[in-house]
Amino acid sequence: MWKLSLKSGASLAKNAKLICASYAVDSRTTSSTATAEKETPLIELDPIATSPVAQSTDNLVVSKMPRSSKALEVVASKAPERSSPFGNIPGPHSLRLISLFWSHVPLLSTEFTGGALFQVMNLGKFFGNLLSWGGNAKFFQKFFDVYGPVVRLHGPFGGDVVLLSRPEHASLVFQNEGTQPVRACLDSVDKYRLQHRRLSHAGPFLMTGPEWEKMHHSLEKPLRMSPTQHFATIDSISDQFVERISSIRNLQDEVPKSFKNEILKWCLECTLAVALKRKLGFVDPTGLSHTSDPGRILEGVNGAIEAIRKCEYGFHVWKFMSTPAWSSLVKHCDTIDSVLSKYVERAQTGLREKKDLKSTQDLSLIENLLLQDDILVEDVMTLMLDMLLIGANATTHSVAFLLYHLATAPRCQNLLYKEIMSQPNELTAETMKNMPYLQACMKESMRLSPPIPILNRILAKDAVIHRYLIPKGTYVLIAVHLASLREEYFEDAKKFKPERWFAGAVTPLAQNLQNFASMPFGHGPKSCQARELAELQIGLVISKVLKRFVVEYNYGTIESSNALLAAPAKPLNFRFVDRVA
Numbered sequence: 210m211w212k213l214s215l216k217s218g219a220s221l222a223k224n225a226k227l228i229c230a231s232y233a234v235d236s237r238t239t240s241s242t243a244t245a246e247k248e249t250p251l252i253e254l255d256p257i258a259t260s261p262v263a264q265s266t267d268n269l270v271v272s273k274m275p276r277s278s279k280a281l282e283v284v285a286s287k288a289p290e291r292s293s294p295f296g297n298i299p300g301p302h303s304l305r306l307i308s309l310f311w312s313h314v315p316l317l318s319t320e321f322t323g324g325a326l327f328q329v330m331n332l333g334k335f336f337g338n339l340l341s342w343g344g345n346a347k348f349f350q351k352f353f354d355v356y357g358p359v360v361r362l363h364g365p366f367g368g369d370v371v372l373l374s375r376p377e378h379a380s381l382v383f384q385n386e387g388t389q390p391v392r393a394c395l396d397s398v399d400k401y402r403l404q405h406r407r408l409s410h411a412g413p414f415l416m417t418g419p420e421w422e423k424m425h426h427s428l429e430k431p432l433r434m435s436p437t438q439h440f441a442t443i444d445s446i447s448d449q450f451v452e453r454i455s456s457i458r459n460l461q462d463e464v465p466k467s468f469k470n471e472i473l474k475w476c477l478e479c480t481l482a483v484a485l486k487r488k489l490g491f492v493d494p495t496g497l498s499h500t501s502d503p504g505r506i507l508e509g510v511n512g513a514i515e516a517i518r519k520c521e522y523g524f525h526v527w528k529f530m531s532t533p534a535w536s537s538l539v540k541h542c543d544t545i546d547s548v549l550s551k552y553v554e555r556a557q558t559g560l561r562e563k564k565d566l567k568s569t570q571d572l573s574l575i576e577n578l579l580l581q582d583d584i585l586v587e588d589v590m591t592l593m594l595d596m597l598l599i600g601a602n603a604t605t606h607s608v609a610f611l612l613y614h615l616a617t618a619p620r621c622q623n624l625l626y627k628e629i630m631s632q633p634n635e636l637t638a639e640t641m642k643n644m645p646y647l648q649a650c651m652k653e654s655m656r657l658s659p660p661i662p663i664l665n666r667i668l669a670k671d672a673v674i675h676r677y678l679i680p681k682g683t684y685v686l687i688a689v690h691l692a693s694l695r696e697e698y699f700e701d702a703k704k705f706k707p708e709r710w711f712a713g714a715v716t717p718l719a720q721n722l723q724n725f726a727s728m729p730f731g732h733g734p735k736s737c738q739a740r741e742l743a744e745l746q747i748g749l750v751i752s753k754v755l756k757r758f759v760v761e762y763n764y765g766t767i768e769s770s771n772a773l774l775a776a777p778a779k780p781l782n783f784r785f786v787d788r789v790a
């Protein structure tokens with residue numbers, strides 16, 4: 210059905226070869242950087258070995274992220290004989306000065322440097338515009354433009370941060386992460402749970418080691434089953450959302466500027482429907498009362514996200530004294546917790562009353578977890594909070610950006626509409642798998658606007674990256690958004706071109722590189738556990754919306770905001786025009 214542009218494939222294949230050369234050079238031992246550029250690659254990568262796992266849908270294939278790349282493993286096994294010491298990695302002097310100053314203050318940790326980095330971005334004017342805030346996650350590019358592909362930010366006590374963006378460098382970090390990778394994030398949430406609430410664990414996003422593995426394992430089956438198990442509920446919530454769009458439009462068919470909140474309500478309803486197996490009424494056609502349970506959760510989620518952003522992206526003073534942002538975080542997380550605890554108690558009572566429980570098939574996600582001996586009730590609570598704060602917000606932003614990209618690419622919107630109309634009237638989890646253009650649109654939108662634009666890891670082992678020896682324990686930030694916008698990996702990188710994801714559009718080798726250049730759901734054992742659920746929710750709601758409306762956006766370009774969770778930086782006053790039958 211869909212034909213592919215092999216022209217772009219040829220050019221990407223050429224780029225892929227160049228990048229292969231750079232893998233080889235990175236992992237080799239050379240004393241001179243100058244001669245390295247001229248050397249031929251040590252290893253010719255086998256395109257078959259590097260072919261990504263592919264998901265076949267008739268004659269169309271949309272490539273999936275490979276769990277690990279054999280080609281990259283081969284490269285990693287070539288141990289370097291010589292490398293440049295960590296201290297040689299270039300980085301900004303202004304941050305070095307700041308770190309010296311702050312090292313006199315008895316606080317901080319590695320995350321301080323991350324916090325300072327974002328703080329300094331806001332103060333960019335004091336640093337000759339070098340660090341000026343670009344309005345979105347692309348600000349890292351300024352560091353790479355000045356210091357090259359590997360940048361070191363100096364931490365006060367040696368807890369330095371290394372910035373990376375190239376896929377070949379990211380892949381080396383992932384190869385070194387082992388079976389229990391460590392992701393450093395959200396110290397404020399960590400403190401709220403472990404110190405303020407005195408819980409035993411910090412939640413699936415923040416946990417590490419064997420405790421994380423246990424939680425991860427417990428979540429695996431219920432999350433894998435949830436797209437089929439809860440399809441009908443998500444389907445009906447999405448129908449309600451379409452009705453809500455219809456009812457909140459003005460005479461010009463535009464929805465209010467606060468439309469993102471409407472998407473969030475749809476998403477919270479879907480997320481809690483999976484968690485609790487009940488609808489709470491977020492997408493009520495008559496609107497939401499502030500005092501209702503869904504109203505309080507919505508306010509709590511919006512408030513908590515804003516408070517976490519303030520805590521994480523400033524100096525971490527809240528670690529030592531209460532600040533307004535910290536108090537707000539506590540207040541909003543407590544609110545969500547108090548509402549949700551009621552539902553968890555009901556689930557516990559319900560389980561006690563259920564006699565002869567033969568199958569877990571019909572249980573909600575939290576019932577599934579409550580039945581497991583080694584999962585505490587407080588773990589279930591933190592999981593739900595993580596799902597609402599991080600999962601639901603990431604899904605909301607993905608829907609918002611996909612609507613925007615389709616609105617500004619009418620040709621693609623039209624092709625997708627045709628694919629939707631070629632499906633049976635009632636969509637199912639199975640028929641949705643047979644919608645390759647929809648899948649390609651989702652992939653392309655998340656490439657251009659990933660909801661989580663920066664991945665991070667604490668290095669589990671020493672690694673040689675770009676011939677620098679980076680020690681175990683270093684905090685590494687990977688600006689995945691930047692890689693996905695580079696021409697070496699994606700021709701016409703800034704354009705929305707879903708067709709680029711079809712099998713055969715590029716060589717398998719180039720496709721493998723693209724997969725490491727665009728990682729919206731992360732990579733490896735710590736990658737997103739709810740990817741299939743999130744993709745189903747997004748695909749279903751977009752299909753329903755496009756079936757009913759033509760979507761337009763008339764207010765220019767929407768960039769991503771500068772945040773851990775990248776949100777659309779402008780109001781989403783889309784125009785939804787009824788399709789003429």
Ligand code: HEM
Nearest residue numbers: 596600603604607661729730731732735736737738739743
């Ligand atoms: C489009 C929506 C979503 C995106 C783009 C997304 C993306 C991500 C990313 C980038 C990570 C970190 C990966 C890494 O460090 O390698 C992650 C982790 C995770 N996500 Fe998602 N996510 C989405 C929706 C959801 C939803 C709806 C849920 C829950 C219902 C969820 C549950 C999780 C969990 C539990 C983890 C932690 C996995 C672990 O560390 O064991 N995500 N997600």
